[in-house]
Amino acid sequence: MSALRIILVGLGARAQFWMRVIRENPDCTIVGLIDPSEAARARALEQLPEAKASASLSLIGDLEADAVLLATPPGGREAQMEAAVAARLPILAEKPLADSVELAERYVEMAEAAGVPLMVGLNFRYLPVTQEALRLIDETLGPVEFSRFTYERWRDGRLARLNKYPLTMDQPMLWEQSIHHFDLMRYVLRSEPVEIFAKTFNPSWSMYRDDANVSALITFANGAIVNYQGTWQSNWKMPDFQWRSECARGVIVQNDQFGALNYALHDDDALTAVPLPPYEQWIDDAVALLASFVAALRGSAPLQCTGRDHLNSLRMVQACILSAETGQAIRPTDLAAGAMHKTGQASPSHPDAPSQRKSQ
Ligand SMILES: NC(=O)c1ccc[n+]([C@@H]2O[C@H](COP(=O)([O-])OP(=O)(O)OC[C@H]3O[C@@H](n4cnc5c(N)ncnc54)[C@H](O)[C@@H]3O)[C@@H](O)[C@H]2O)c1
Structure with missing residues (x-):
């Protein structure tokens, strides 16, 4: 079976681990490297001289590939998700999928509508x-x-x-x-x-x-x-x-x-x-996570750590923020799409709880 061709987007700190883990996995190969930083691209190319590197996400549509790995900061992934979904490439995205629940919901819906597998890197x-x-x-x-x-x-x-x-x-x-x-x-x-x-x-x-x-x-x-x-x-x-x-x-x-x-x-x-x-920290956990992604794409196991499942963890983050802001307990299920009229209007689970200011 031929190796899974991966485009790695984001070539910063986390990508260093991914480059080693993918290099050591005979089932996978990195064919594309994307990062707006020239220094980051040059560093990655030293390790993977055979890969194509670019500052532009258009590489996602231009290259023959089988999957996209997002190792970018969670904020500002809109164009990355859109490019991967448009190219119908399965996505392995580093956690957190986004820096807001609303955006993460949009990504999950976008991927599901296109039938694109979306896994989150919960190593x-x-x-x-x-x-x-x-x-x-x-x-x-x-x-x-x-x-x-x-x-x-x-x-x-x-x-x-x-x-x-x-x-x-x-x-x-x-x-x-x-x-x-x-x-x-x-x-x-x-x-x-x-x-x-x-x-x-x-x-x-x-x-x-x-x-x-x-x-x-x-x-x-x-x-x-x-x-x-x-x-x-x-x-x-x-x-x-x-x-x-x-x-x-x-x-x-x-x-x-x-x-x-x-x-x-x-x-x-x-x-x-x-x-x-x-056990080697940060390596063996990523090795196992990648093996699970590959198994799902090859049809031998169900996809783990799906984007949809991850929404429930992101809602815990948002519930913490809302609780800290309002001084009240929050029900994360109230934060699901459609359950709230707008962000910040989840119903507190104890409406009589004393109001507390968020301390700085
Ligand atoms: N699972 C883990 O244990 C673990 C550990 C560390 C980091 N992470 C996650 O990995 C992700 C990346 O973190 P990091 O530590 O590598 O951050 P980083 O800042 O070191 O690297 C991010 C890289 O993304 C590049 N980038 C920014 N915008 C881009 C875009 N639009 N297109 C392409 N590249 C872009 C930046 O130039 C930078 O090189 C984050 O989501 C972080 O939470 C996960």
């Missing part, structure tokens, strides 16, 4: 630690009733190897980072959120223009409640992560976003570590 689902947590729930511990999810990091957004747009975008923590966490919650709990109460804020030392901190209390349709705290501007250079879930027969404790999985049954004196396979 954390493909980590062995995530798959093992699901297995523990199913086979050992039983369903999660409540959980505490903390992600604390001092993310130096000025580092050369990191993207720069989050420094100035609205709600960078929510759109860029919490979106992964919200997706994981939905995936591992196997349930959809029904109510979110959140506050977002920015500590005095923050290098981000807008809020780098999110605190949220999230209720899921199956009754599970998650207490979430995420920050990109903790005040210690060392990162910390813990996702502890209280299940029917005990607890699951994940102490690292890439691994360190443990569990205990109710009467155990100590946690038991769960063995995980050797």
Whole structure:
């Protein structure tokens, strides 16, 4: 079977990982490279001299290709989505699909109407630690009733190897980072959120223009409640992560976003570590995600992480923003297309809740 010919759009930080992952996958090859930045194109061409590079999206219609991978910032993808859909090329888009739910809905509808598969790059689902947590729930511990999810990091957004747009975008923590966490919650709990109460804020030392901190209390349709705290501007250079879930027969404790999985049954004196396979961060998860995309395009497996599924995670982001703005709990389902007359008019789930101003 011939290799899947991919056009990579956006040649920044994330694309460096994708170039390696695709190069090492015999089922795939990069035929096109698109980025308005000449320096970014030159750097990519050094690694892939046989590919065609361009500043223009017209390459999408001009090249013989089988798929488009969007590794661009989430804001301003309209023309990219339109070009890929017009060329009838399946799309693998980095998360978040867009920087607004309305735009993401438009993209999903556009792709579905044209019969174009649209997958979102939710690589954390493909980590062995995530798959093992699901297995523990199913086979050992039983369903999660409540959980505490903390992600604390001092993310130096000025580092050369990191993207720069989050420094100035609205709600960078929510759109860029919490979106992964919200997706994981939905995936591992196997349930959809029904109510979110959140506050977002920015500590005095923050290098981000807008809020780098999110605190949220999230209720899921199956009754599970998650207490979430995420920050990109903790005040210690060392990162910390813990996702502890209280299940029917005990607890699951994940102490690292890439691994360190443990569990205990109710009467155990100590946690038991769960063995995980050797693992290269940011690579093996992308390898598995790409394999899943290829399998779907070849018809051997259903498409995972669809754009439509992703809308439910994006609505969690928007619910957090609305909750922080209004001081009220928000039902994410009210944010579905047609459920709201206009953005910001989702009905609060507790109309009598005291009004709180968003703290800056
Ligand atoms: N899944 C993950 O774990 C993960 C990790 C990092 C980043 N990401 C995502 O990857 C995406 C890109 O992030 P990044 O860190 O590479 O950002 P970046 O700023 O480093 O790179 C983005 C690149 O896109 C280019 N670009 C901008 N507009 C373009 C357009 N219209 N057409 C073509 N190219 C355009 C820019 O010139 C830049 O080279 C974002 O959605 C981000 O959230 C995902």
